[in-house]
Amino acid sequence: MSLDKAAVRAIAELARIEVRDEELDHLAGELSGILHFVEQLAEVNTDGVPPMSSVADLTLPMRADVVTDGGQFAAVLANAPDGVIEDQGGFFTVPKVVE
Amino acid sequence: MIIQGDTGDWEIVIGLEVHAQVISNAKLFSGAATAFGAEPNDQVSFVDAGFPGMLPVINEKCVEQAVRTGLGLKAQINLTSVFARKNYFYADLPQGYQISQYDMPIVGEGTLLIDLPDGSTRAIGIERLHLEQDAGKSIHDMHPSKSYIDLNRSGVALMEIVSKPDMRSPEEAGAYLTKLRTILRYLGTCDGNMQEGSMRCDANVSVRPVGSTELRTRCEIKNVNSIRFVQQAIEYEARRHIDVYENGGEIKQETRLFDSVKGETRSMRSKEHAHDYRYFPDPDLLPLVVSQDLVDSIKATLPELPDEKKARFMAEYGLNAYDAGVMVAEKEAAEFFEGVAKGRDGKTAANWVMGDFFATMNSDAKYTWTNPPVSAENLGRMIDLIKDGTISTRLAKDVFIFMVESGKDPATIVEEKGLKQVTDTGAIEKAIDEVFAANPDKVAEVKAGKDKLMGWFVGQVMKATQGKANPGMLNELIAKKFKE
Amino acid sequence: MSELTKLTIAQARDKMAKGEFTAVELTEAHIQAMAAKRNLGAYIVETPDLAREQAKASDLRRQAGQAGALEGIPLGIKDLFCTKNVQTTAASRILEGFKPQYESTVSGKLLDAGSVMLGKLNLDEFAMGSSNMTSYYGKVTNPWKSKADPAKKLVPGGSSGGSAAAVAARIAMGATGTDTGGSIRQPAAFCGITGIKPTYGRCSRWGVVAFASSLDQAGPMARDVRDCAIMLGAMAGHDPKDSTSAPMAVPNFEAALTGDIRGLKVGIPKEYRPDGLSDEIQKVWEQGIEWLKAAGATPVEITLPHTKYALPTYYIVAPAEASSNLARYDGVRFGLRVEGSSLDDMYKKTRAAGFGSEVRRRIMIGTYVLSAGYYDAYYSKAQKVRRLIADDFKKAFETVDVILTPTAPSAAFGMDENTDDPVTMWLNDVFTIPTSLAGLPGLSLPAGLDAAGLPLGLQLIGRPFDEETVFKVAGVMESAAGFTATPEGV
Structure with a gap:
């Protein structure tokens, strides 16, 4: 599969990474090269092989329904890039969203 | 429901996704608390x-709650299910993905019976139920150029319950939501509070010409926060689709938002x-693997669910379908009713619970199921007093009010207030004689054939006995007196 | 250079136990050495004050008779482990200035064992790379030099390049690494040290910045096999905060170093001799087989038929998981934010500025292979092939106890080499990736030098949770190899 500029732009959009127009050609070439490389898997017969999403031969461990965390808004907000605690009452902020 | 358009009749196809x-x-997936506020x-x-x-x-409790809900919806429980990431960017989705279940949900197909106003029921298919994380909350009105993000809800467990596109009217959608909420509350798996957002509904709406079996493009109306609004939104959306089709247009699959002030849906810009x-x-x-043993042990602790309870109330207490449906709509109401009706006449109990009791209950916000206006025991005892003739149904209305005011048991009230019904023939006859003596002209009118005045006499005598005369005896004795 | 920095962990442990020197002295020697070798770029952040404090506390603990397994041992921590109140960046601009309010399970266990943290070690950005050239905080230089071209700067390998360089240059007694496709083993080989990626699930991933969750595994990097065994003993163990952590007891890995491998069967996979594999690598591999034979083990030729598909499988699975794992770097709650005209604009600008080109490339590939219409052809297909690769190993381990392979197809290369084409760069991990996909333990140890005087590594692969056999065999090979070479200036 070779990707064209439009496809690269769509992927970048989905991944929320700004890509300048002049980068598109180069990226399209690079990503197409990678896809070409991984497409050799097509030659492997995988009929009846179940996909392997984890090597851990376990089932999901569960925890008890007990409150053990939280109550730490200062720690949660400590790294916020928009300096939130003093002036904005304990919220993270983003540019205004219009629904 | 059939909507008549300019080109013909249309029907609505509705599927609901409830969170x-x-x-x-x-x-x-974390140890933080879920409490509201x-x-x-x-x-x-x-x-x-x-x-x-x-x-x-x-959290194992959340898994058990999902299984419990699945069992309550008579659904397939999948002993092995898989959590998947749903990837998208949004301000209140901190991981950049929501952990949800995709092709292997914990609960598969089930059924929900909706109760229609005429007392009939209709089965609506459940497509699936899966567990997923809630997102946080974006607040858009606190700053001119910023949205604020509160992550308290982020990670709270949700069950997404998806119906099949089986509903055909806003009323059916409303009945579905009402019934689902009832079942969730019976099961104790969700409090069903739509205002606080603990139950939210997305409606998938499309229309098609009556007689057609195609499924046309649907629109999803997001997060409508009351059953009434869901119904309004569906109706608005269906009429919008019909307008578009009848004007030669096409419906675009999209997510829409319901504006409850304008009563309209509009396209969501952020989507x-x-x-x-x-x-x-x-x-x-x-x-995620749950054992059959766990499923069985959850099954063993399921409460009697509304459909079974309704059937039993009809069989055991002789209620009609409508009354039984009303009575089981809230688990606490059903329990209250049974507390009153047990060992007594079911219909009398139902009349009192659905009448005076519900009216008082709804008259003041201070009354709740943990603080009802009268206890089920006292209401039951009052019915006993009616039955054994201590008080008349008429007097009982007063006793009920005194019970609400004082919280005392009805026998004490009857005693203290002297509300005991007069069943002494002599006393009633004496009162009749007095009324007759005071109103000879009216006596004459009755005797001349003006039967309508009989009621006036009954009222007067009742008044004279402060309402305590046994109404049956009073009627009988007055009639006898006139014949004399 | 202080004699103290020349000691192994085991030697320092024993000498401190005898009171020959204190943790404060040992730590100070390393702080000086670390400062003297800043030109290597091994550390992103040095924490000398914290180290001195921890060393003091360590000496007090020892006096109180409460010495832990790594009491007073100065270590470097790969900057992929979140460390409480100490900047943690994953070598990415997008996390510049990020100070976690929590400590990763593994680094916390090392502190609990009494160790001292010297600082945070450089790596490839988000652990994506095999050269340590992709760090936002500068390249790491391999302390080894080619005799043929001493002026040429060599890469330390990656992604744990800072860890490998620091241990080789004696500016940390040991270091944590993480390995997703070879990120402990390949840099260990390039820098002439020992490192083990344990079985997936052996060490908790909690608090380790995620790259590819189904592959990431922490492990120790140190000067020799014994030091790795000591460190892994402290790092490993079940963690209820990581659902993929194995609920298994941690064996005494050091006790596994018995030196007795008689009767063990050692698998030699025939697929690990690709065309163009250098004679020198071949030779050191043959030499390794001879050492094991001499010690009483039996080499057995085995086949791992899906080996050639490991690399393409990995380059679907790892980027796919990474594309999702790295979605949380969005400028909202921590790290870099580049303001934008809208939420999406802020996301795009932040992520374009915050991620380097290799990371962006992998996110985009990962995004693509998961996207509608391509999932089955790429991601699902890769997961199926992954199972075939894991099954190859399972089958091989029915007949052998351990597998011996080269660690990397070459010795350390120059900083200006292999950089044009991402796929060529990825070929560095051709021998380490299959093990990662199968979740098996893999250890690299230095086995000799090539003609240019650069170290070459051999890899030992074990059964799941059988690190003990891997350590035992590695100990024997280490003795046989007698690898004593050090980089210049050590």
Whole structure:
């Protein structure tokens, strides 16, 4: 599969990474090269092989329904890039969203 | 419901996706609390805020609640299910993905019986139920150029319950939501509070010409926060579709928002570009396996559910379908009713519960099921007093009011207030004689054939006995007197 | 250079136990050495004050008779482990200034064992790379130099390049690494040290910045096999905060170093001799087989038929998981934010500025292979092939106890080499990736020098959770190899 500029732009959009127009050609070439490389898997017969999403031969461990965390808004907000605690009452902020 | 358009008749096809917040102490994948109303970002673990290196560990209670709900919906329980990541960017989705279930949900197909106003029922298919995390909350009105993010809800367990597109009218959709909420509350798996957002509904709406079996393009109306609004939104949306089709247009598949002030739906700007959620199994979580033993033990603790209860109320207490439906709509109401009706005449009990009792209950917000205006015991005892002739039904109305005011048991009230019914023939006859003596002209009119005045005499005598005369005896004795 | 920095962990442990020197002295020697070798770029952040404090506390603990397994041992921590109140960046601009309010399980266990943290070690950005050239905080230089071209700067390998360089240059007694496709083993080989990626699930991933969750595994990097065994003993163990952590007891890995491998069967996979594999690598591999034979083990030729598909499988699975794992770097709650006109604009600008080109490339590939219409052809297909690769190993381990292979197809290369084409760069991990996909333990140890005087590594692969056999065999090979070469200036 070779990707064209439009496809690269769509992927970048989905991944929320700004890509300048002049980068598109180069990226399209690079990503197409990678896809070409991984497409050799097509030659492997995988009929009846179940996909392997984890090597851990376990089932999901569960925890008890007990409150053990939280109550730490200062720690949660400590790294916020928009300096939130003093002036904005304990919220993270983003540019205004219009629904 | 059939909508008549300019080109012909249309029917509405409705499927509902309900997000029901699971009742649990802690979140689905973190140990932070779920309680409503905390300070912003104070019920947040680093897991819920998507910090680097944080990992999810599942809360067993949430799994049990999902199984319990599945059993309540008579649905297939999948002993092995898989959590997948639904990838999308949004301000209140800290991880950049929502942990949900995709092709292997914990609960498969089931059924829900909706109760229609005429007392009939209709089966609506349940497509699936899966567990997923809630997102945080964006607040758009606190700053001119910024939205604020509170992650307290982030990571709270939700059950997404998806119906089949089986509903055909806003009324059926309303009945579905009402019934689903009832079942969730019976099961104790969700409090069903739509105002606080612990039960939210997305409606998928399309229309088609009557007689057609095609499924046309649907629109999804997001997060409508009351049953009434869901119904309004569906009706508006269906008429919009019909308008578009009848004017030669096409419906675009999209997500829409209901504006409850204008009563309209509109396209959601934040959902404008097409989504590609790139679901894949969450590599931080292994397959969720529940044992048949666990399912069986949950099954053994299921309460009697509304449909069974309704059938039993009809059989055991002789209620009609409508009354039985009303009575089981809330678990606490059903329990109250049974407290009153047990060992007594069911219809009398139902009349009192649905009449004076519900009216008083709804008259003041201070009354709740843990603080009812009168206890089921006292209401039951009052019915006993009616039955044994101590008080008349008429007097009982007063006794009821005194019970509400004082909380005392009815026998004490009857005693203290002297409300005991007069069944002494002599006393009643004496009162009749007095009234007759005072109103000879009216006596003459009755005797001349003006039967209508009989009622006036009954009223007068009742008044003279402060309402305590046994109404049956009074009627009988007055009639006898006139014949004399 | 202080004699103290020349000691192994085991030697320092024993000497401190005898009171020959204190943790404060040992730590100070390393702080000086670390400062003297800043030109290597091994550390992103040095924490000398914290180290001195921890060393003091360590000496007090020892006096109180409460010495832990790594009491007073100065270590470097790969900057992928979140460390409480100490900047943690994953070598990315997007996390510049990020100070976690929590400590990763593994680094916390090392502190609990009494160790001292010297600082945070450089790596490839988000652990994506095999050269340590992709760090936002500068390249790491391999302390080894080619005799043929001493002026040429060599890469330390990656992604744990800072860890490997620091241990080789004696500016940390040991270091944590993480390995997703070879990120402990390949840099260990390039820098002439020992490192083990344990079985997936052996060490908790909690608090480790995620790259590819189904592959990431922490492990120790140190000067020799014994030091790795000591460190892994402290790092490993079940963690209820990581659902993929194995609920298994941690054996005494050091006790496994018995030196007795008689009767063990050692698998030699025939697929690990690709065309163009250098004679020198071949030779050191043959030499390794001879050492094991001499010690009483039996080499057995085995086949791992899906080996050639490991690399393409990995380059679907790892980027796919990474594309999702790295979605949380969005400028909202921590790290870099580049303001934008809208939420999406802020996301795009932040992520474009915050991620380097290799990371962006992998996110985009990962995004693509998961996207509608391509999932089955790429991601699902890769997961199926992954199972075939894991099954190859399972089958091989029915007949052998351990597998011996080269660690990397070459010795350390120059900083200006292999950089044009991402796929060529990825070929560095051709021998380490299959093990990662199968979740098996893999250890690299230095086995000799090539003609240019650069170290070459051999890899030992074990059964799941059988690190003990891997350590035992590695100990024997280490004795036989007698590898004593050090980089210049050590």
